[in-house]
């Protein structure tokens with residue numbers, strides 16, 4: 001599971017990525033700063049079950065701070081997309097292939113209207129950010145349409161929708177789109193593919209995009225955007241979260257050197273080492289604080305958590321080897337946190353740990369209740385589960 005950060009050039013994608021992951025990424029105020037994708041790891045927060053059991057945890061690949069577990073999620077930041085990229089404009093849309101594994105997209109929009117449709121700086125407020133939302137939908141749809149069209153001859157010779165479903169699923173599995181999703185997307189299409197004209201194919205690609213690459217909008221640069229622009233974006237048929245990626249990056253950097261105390265996602269911070277800051281820096285931080293009050297935080301963490309928990313419907317599950325000590329083989333307490341789709345079963349968790357554990361599944365044990373649960377048992381958020389498998 002990966003989160004893709006997308007948008008036209010110069011809107012703050014790399015700033016958002018860098019703030020979320022603290023990974024290095026080139027940031028500059030001109031278009032096409034990023035060409036090759038940046039990959040990094042961000043986090044979603046969840047209440048750590050160590051508090052329920054009154055034990056101290058030692059996570060393997062994440063941290064736990066004051067009872068909050070930071071569960072890793074992969075994030076990818078790609079080059080900017082411009083209108084007609086599918087015709088080769090800008091850098092074209094080849095790099096969209098880097099987004100094949102992305103299950104959800106965060107569309108970074110410059111809500112301040114200070115960049116034109118191709119990402120060139122323009123006077124603040126002169127560009128309508130709603131236009132950016134529309135063109136990006138279109139470009140991603142064209143990307144999917146092109147993939148479908150590559151084998152159009154084969155598809156157009158099929159008579160049964162079931163066969164079309166199968167062929168399309170094969171073509172689109174690489175995009176992380178499942179057969180049931182293709183079935184839903186095909187729902188209102190005419191029976192005979194020979195009747196599918198360009199417009200119908202575009203609609204089909206658009207349906208597939210909505211199901212396979214759902215997106216939320218980060219109304220970025222909210223620190224300099226007008227409230228009218230933010231409100232206008234909020235009226236769109238999307239989840240829209242005002243963000244200031246630049247503020248988040250400044251805060252996380254200051255927190256990493258312990259100049260301030262800041263927990264990503266919160267709506268305030270505390271200056272710890274005032275003596276090490278100059279007047280300009282203090283003024284900058286106070287400006288950020290004021291904006292955070294207005295928008296309840298910088299919005300970056302909220303975007304990531306909305307994408308994972310609300311759009312992708314994930315819950316956090318903690319597999320253990322010993323349901324009493326809550327440890328793995330090496331004695332690590334509550335070592336792993338897995339993001340699973342809501343509705344996942346104990347058997348699915350077993351497969352996620354290892355195919356062999358899935359194949360040899362006997363039963364599972366819920367560490368909270370110490371009850372035995374079967375393969376079909378639906379997991380809950382925060383569950384701590386031991387899987388018993390044949391050895």
Ligand SMILES: Nc1nc2c(ncn2[C@@H]2O[C@H](COP(=O)(O)OP(=O)(O)OP(=O)(O)O)[C@@H](O)[C@H]2O)c(=O)[nH]1
Pocket residue numbers: 007008009010011012013014015016026027028029030031032033034035078079080081220221222223224243244245246247
């Ligand atoms: N005021 C303000 N400026 C921002 C914010 N986020 C990014 N910027 C600025 O916007 C400019 C572009 O930022 P990048 O992160 O390089 O943008 P990008 O979308 O990755 O650009 P490309 O890689 O060229 O597509 C830089 O000057 C950033 O400092 C923000 O939240 N507020």
Ligand SMILES: [Mg+2]
Pocket residue numbers: 013014015026033034078079
């Ligand atoms: Mg960039």
